[in-house]
Amino acid sequence: MYRVFALSITYLFQPLLMPTFVVAFLLFKADEVPRFSFTTNLLLVFMVFLTTFIIPSLSLLTMKLTKNIPSLQMRKKEERLLPFGMVSAFFLLATYLFSTKQELDPTIILALFLITACIIILTGITFFWKISAHMTGAAGLMGFILYGLINNSQGQLLPLFLISMILVGAVGSSRLYLNAHTPGEILGGFILGFSVCYTGMWFWL
Numbered sequence: 001m002y003r004v005f006a007l008s009i010t011y012l013f014q015p016l017l018m019p020t021f022v023v024a025f026l027l028f029k030a031d032e033v034p035r036f037s038f039t040t041n042l043l044l045v046f047m048v049f050l051t052t053f054i055i056p057s058l059s060l061l062t063m064k065l066t067k068n069i070p071s072l073q074m075r076k077k078e079e080r081l082l083p084f085g086m087v088s089a090f091f092l093l094a095t096y097l098f099s100t101k102q103e104l105d106p107t108i109i110l111a112l113f114l115i116t117a118c119i120i121i122l123t124g125i126t127f128f129w130k131i132s133a134h135m136t137g138a139a140g141l142m143g144f145i146l147y148g149l150i151n152n153s154q155g156q157l158l159p160l161f162l163i164s165m166i167l168v169g170a171v172g173s174s175r176l177y178l179n180a181h182t183p184g185e186i187l188g189g190f191i192l193g194f195s196v197c198y199t200g201m202w203f204w205l
C-alpha cells in the first residue's frame with residue numbers, strides 16, 4: 001500500500017511536469033500575470049506541457065530503448081548526466097521560443113528561465129553529487145506559490161501554499177521510502193529548487 005502511494009507521488013509529480021504546474025498556477029491564480037481568455041490559457045499550458053514534458057519524455061524513452069541509459073529511474077549519478085543534459089537543452093529551447101512571443105507576460109518567461117536554471121545547475125551538481133530532481137521540482141513550485149502568496153494582499157493563495165507544503169513532504173517521503181535518495185540528497189534538492197525559484201522571482205520582478 002505504502003509503495004503504491006510512493007510510486008504514485010513519484011509519477012504524478014515528476015520533475016518534467018513542474019513547468020506545466022508552474023505556468024498553470026501563474027496563468028490561472030497569480031495576480032502578477034494579466035489574464036488571457038480561459039481557452040488561451042489552456043492552449044499556453046498545453047504548449048508548455050508539449051515542449052517540457054511530452055517531447056523530453058519521448059526522448060528519454062528513446063534513450064532507454066536504444067540502451068543509452070539502463071533505466072528511466074537513473075539511480076546512479078553517472079546515468080543522469082546525459083538525460084539531464086538533454087532535458088536542459090530542451091528547456092533552454094522552449095524558454096527561448098516562448099520568449100519570442102511578445103504577448104506573453106515577462107513573469108511567464110522568467111518562471112521558465114528559473115526552472116531551466118534549476119535543471120542546468122542540477123546537471124552540473126550531478127557530476128559530483130546525486131541530489132533529488134523530484135524535490136528540486138516540488139520545492140521550486142512551492143517557491144513560486146509562496147512568492148504569489150506574499151504578493152496577494154487578500155491571502156487567497158494560502159490554501160494552495162499549504163497544499164504545496166504537503167506535496168513537498170509527500171515527494172520527499174516517497175523518494176526516501178523508495179530508497180531513491182538519502183535525506184541529504186532530498187535536502188539538497190529542496191535547497192536548490194526553492195532558493196533559485198523564490199529568490200529569482202524576488203530579484204527580477
